[in-house]
Amino acid sequence: AQKVTQAQTEISVVEKEDVTLDCVYETRDTTYYLFWYKQPPSGELVFLIRRNSFDEQNEISGRYSWNFQKSTSSFNFTITASQVVDSAVYFCALSRGSQGNLIFGKGTKLSVKP
Amino acid sequence: GAGVSQTPSNKVTEKGKYVELRCDPISGHTALYWYRQSLGQGPEFLIYFQGTGAADDSGLPNDRFFAVRPEGSVSTLKIQRTERGDSAVYLCASSSGTLYTGELFFGEGSRLTVL
Numbered sequence: 001a002q003k004v005t006q007a008q009t010e011i012s013v014v015e016k017e018d019v020t021l022d023c024v025y026e027t028r029d030t031t032y033y034l035f036w037y038k039q040p041p042s043g044e045l046v047f048l049i050r051r052n053s054f055d056e057q058n059e060i061s062g063r064y065s066w067n068f069q070k071s072t073s074s075f076n077f078t079i080t081a082s083q084v085v086d087s088a089v090y091f092c093a094l095s096r097g098s099q100g101n102l103i104f105g106k107g108t109k110l111s112v113k114p
Numbered sequence: 115g116a117g118v119s120q121t122p123s124n125k126v127t128e129k130g131k132y133v134e135l136r137c138d139p140i141s142g143h144t145a146l147y148w149y150r151q152s153l154g155q156g157p158e159f160l161i162y163f164q165g166t167g168a169a170d171d172s173g174l175p176n177d178r179f180f181a182v183r184p185e186g187s188v189s190t191l192k193i194q195r196t197e198r199g200d201s202a203v204y205l206c207a208s209s210s211g212t213l214y215t216g217e218l219f220f221g222e223g224s225r226l227t228v229l
Contacts, residue, residue: 004156042222043203043223044220045157045220091156101170101173102157104158105156106154106156107154107156
């Protein structure tokens with residue numbers, strides 16, 4: 001069965017600190033997709049990244065970076081030099097195979113204090 | 115606005131009542147998804163439409179839940195004989211492609227409280 005585990009329920013950092021949000025997944029599918037979404041207090045989920053199972057190349061987008069390691073079934077997300085506006089709940093999600101819908105983790109609430 | 119619109123934003127009802135939640139997707143988006151998010155949890159898939167037809171309704175928890183999208187645009191999620199356990203935020207999302215080719219745009223959700 002597919003499963004996504006975000007072990008960190010809440011993280012609190014001070015502005016400008018780097019922070020890594022962990023995501024571990026379980027699947028028996030050979031083709032699948034992994035996602036990260038941000039949910040600010042307004043409640044609207046915002047897409048951050050999609051990665052397919054054949055692409056283990058790490059990605060950097062501004063202050064955001066993602067580390068995908070199939071050997072450990074992890075897809076971790078790092079925010080460099082965090083800002084107050086980064087405060088939100090972050091969700092990691094896994095697709096059911098290559099066509100199925102998403103299974104979300106329980107989310108990590110990030111609080112960035114000034 | 116140009117985003118996904120959901121109404122009502124808040125709905126309080128009594129156990130046993132019937133409820134309808136509406137989703138207005140981004141114009142031109144053929145794919146529409148409903149998710150349910152309980153407090154402290156991640157969103158849970160309910161149903162997916164491609165055009166007018168339900169391509170995957172495997173997430174609907176039981177036959178009290180039903181969704182339609184008659185003209186391939188607006189969708190309505192219908193809940194009969196509501197129970198307290200149905201209390202959650204119901205999220206709608208739309209996409210011009212699939213999960214794997216296009217970005218999924220979410221609405222702000224409809225918060226349902228069943229007393």
